[in-house]
Amino acid sequence: MGLTAEESGRLAALLETHADKLTASWTDAVAAPLRGRLTRAELLRQVQDLHRTLVEALQAGDFDLSAEAAASLRATLVEMSRSRARQGFSAAETAVTVFGLKKALFDVVDVRGADPQVLADLLALGLVIDDLGLFTFETYAKTREELIADQAEQLLELATPVVKLWEGVVAIPLVGTLDSARAQVIMERLLETLVETGSPYAIIDITGVPAVDTQVAQHILKTVVAARLMGAECIISGIRPQIAQTIVALGIEFGDIATKASLADALRHALRMIEANRKARSN
Amino acid sequence: MERVPVLKIGDILLVSIQVDMQDQTALALQEDLSDRIVATGCHGVIIDITALDIVDSFVGRMLSSIAAISRVLDAETVVVGMRPAVAITLVELGLSLDGIRTALNVELGMELLARSRADEPEDLGIDGLSATT
Amino acid sequence: MTTDVGPQMVTIAADEDVVRVRQLVRIVAVGAKLSLVDQTKLVTAASELARNTLVYGGGGGAEVTVVDSGRRTGIRIVFADDGPGIADLDLALTDGYTTGGGLGLGLSGARRLVDEFEIDTAAGRGTRITITKWAR
Numbered sequence: 001m002g003l004t005a006e007e008s009g010r011l012a013a014l015l016e017t018h019a020d021k022l023t024a025s026w027t028d029a030v031a032a033p034l035r036g037r038l039t040r041a042e043l044l045r046q047v048q049d050l051h052r053t054l055v056e057a058l059q060a061g062d063f064d065l066s067a068e069a070a071a072s073l074r075a076t077l078v079e080m081s082r083s084r085a086r087q088g089f090s091a092a093e094t095a096v097t098v099f100g101l102k103k104a105l106f107d108v109v110d111v112r113g114a115d116p117q118v119l120a121d122l123l124a125l126g127l128v129i130d131d132l133g134l135f136t137f138e139t140y141a142k143t144r145e146e147l148i149a150d151q152a153e154q155l156l157e158l159a160t161p162v163v164k165l166w167e168g169v170v171a172i173p174l175v176g177t178l179d180s181a182r183a184q185v186i187m188e189r190l191l192e193t194l195v196e197t198g199s200p201y202a203i204i205d206i207t208g209v210p211a212v213d214t215q216v217a218q219h220i221l222k223t224v225v226a227a228r229l230m231g232a233e234c235i236i237s238g239i240r241p242q243i244a245q246t247i248v249a250l251g252i253e254f255g256d257i258a259t260k261a262s263l264a265d266a267l268r269h270a271l272r273m274i275e276a277n278r279k280a281r282s283n
Numbered sequence: 284m285e286r287v288p289v290l291k292i293g294d295i296l297l298v299s300i301q302v303d304m305q306d307q308t309a310l311a312l313q314e315d316l317s318d319r320i321v322a323t324g325c326h327g328v329i330i331d332i333t334a335l336d337i338v339d340s341f342v343g344r345m346l347s348s349i350a351a352i353s354r355v356l357d358a359e360t361v362v363v364g365m366r367p368a369v370a371i372t373l374v375e376l377g378l379s380l381d382g383i384r385t386a387l388n389v390e391l392g393m394e395l396l397a398r399s400r401a402d403e404p405e406d407l408g409i410d411g412l413s414a415t416t
Numbered sequence: 417m418t419t420d421v422g423p424q425m426v427t428i429a430a431d432e433d434v435v436r437v438r439q440l441v442r443i444v445a446v447g448a449k450l451s452l453v454d455q456t457k458l459v460t461a462a463s464e465l466a467r468n469t470l471v472y473g474g475g476g477g478a479e480v481t482v483v484d485s486g487r488r489t490g491i492r493i494v495f496a497d498d499g500p501g502i503a504d505l506d507l508a509l510t511d512g513y514t515t516g517g518g519l520g521l522g523l524s525g526a527r528r529l530v531d532e533f534e535i536d537t538a539a540g541r542g543t544r545i546t547i548t549k550w551a552r
Binding site for chain 3: 371372
Binding site: 187188191192194195198199200222225226227228229230231232277280281282 | 361362363365366367368370371373374375379380384385386387388390391392394395397398401402
């Protein structure tokens with residue numbers, strides 16, 4: 001939404017004339033729905049920033065939100081939306097920070113007694129404010145998306161901890177749905193841990209995995225084969241009855257891979273192997 | 284052409300591959316190792332591939348050949364230090380390294396060799412023989 | 417290295433050229449930010465195909481290019497030789513099939529290690545193999 005240079009100029013003057021009253025009323029409009037989660041002083045500062053950068057952009061003439069002259073206004077809006085998104089405010093609570101200006105204008109400017117010229121300008125300004133609101137909303141949504149992506153990544157890290165159970169035994173308890181991407185991350189993490197800890201035994205516990213499809217089973221099998229190539233043995237534990245049935249129904253061959261009912265059984269099996277190896281050496 | 288050094292440590296020959304080998308280098312290593320197994324009478328060979336960032340089918344075949352040749356010469360071969368990315372790639376490539384024993388590192392490789400020597404039934408046979416005579 | 421890296425050529429005429437192909441592909445793959453596993457897969461595939469170019473094609477060349485699909489970056493390698501070509505492609509792509517005393521995993525294995533694999537060959541017409549691996 002663009003404005004002519006004259007409209008921009010008159011609106012800048014209007015906003016300037018009533019600066020103090022406007023920002024005060026604007027802050028009140030913003031503060032009400034936030035119910036004290038941000039202090040009034042903080043909000044006033046934000047509103048004053050918005051007011052100042054908006055006036056500056058209007059004074060440059062030919063107002064256009066995407067123009068160079070509106071750069072600092074955009075920056076202020078971005079900063080405000082981002083911090084709202086990060087602090088967990090809702091989209092409406094964020095947008096009200098911009099739309100509060102409309103209410104303030106009604107409070108401060110005598111709309112009923114105004115001449116048609118002022119009314120027309122106010123209407124144009126209303127459209128500008130709508131643009132600012134949309135811009136804010138977009139930035140807010142983008143920030144939320146980034147937050148979600150970050151959290152998903154953190155969750156992936158958290159959901160695949162490789163733990164050392166015993167000298168020479170590491171375990172990876174898998175929890176939740178395994179897709180191909182996650183299975184690949186897990187595979188690499190497990191193999192790296194084997195090298196780092198010098199552990200010849202790895203237990204892959206799938207107690208917390210609700211379902212296994214062909215692809216996921218293939219990933220687990222490949223992990224086991226890769227571990228063997230490196231000189232480590234994998235034991236799969238916690239295969240639930242439904243998963244055992246799926247594995248057989250899909251015709252997936254687990255071959256000579258050791259499978260145990262529980263993590264405890266798998267650990268016992270690994271310790272037995274370690275003990276047998278120790279005895280064989282000391283003979 | 285570079286040659287990969289073969290070190291003798293006790294009853295074990297240790298080969299640590301540190302260079303990106305040409306095919307000729309790999310073939311030369313295979314010959315050198317066979318000669319050294321016979322010359323030293325060692326019963327164990329450890330090939331450390333920690334430094335190799337890839338193992339292709341040619342190197343894979345060399346490792347299998349070394350393992351097979353040393354077995355004929357009464358020596359056990361253990362390949363140690365394969366990197367995770369290399370192992371994952373080999374699985375995808377379809378190379379199974381049949382007949383090759385592997386361990387995570389040199390230390391575990393030496394344990395594996397000690398264990399397989401201890402398992403050898405002929406040692407017990409000789410003991411039994413000396414007991415009866 | 418960025419996406420504006422033009423094609424880089426390596427002539428494959430001797431044993432050590434296979435090593436040079438591997439090293440060049442590694443450098444370009446690191447530059448294109450492929451994951452370690454993807455780098456390893458691509459370099460392994462390049463090693464197999466460079467050796468094929470030398471052993472079966474009687475020598476030729478490899479051309480390494482960084483490509484950009486708009487959404488992601490990838491590496492494309494073209495192996496070309498003027499050798500005898502491959503008469504029966506299906507057979508050549510079968511695991512374990514070899515005419516050169518190898519393991520017969522070169523072509524079929526390399527194909528599994530990359531995202532895109534194209535082969536243009538006929539008996540007496542040489543062989544041209546194009547592989548592409550995309551950064552995830």
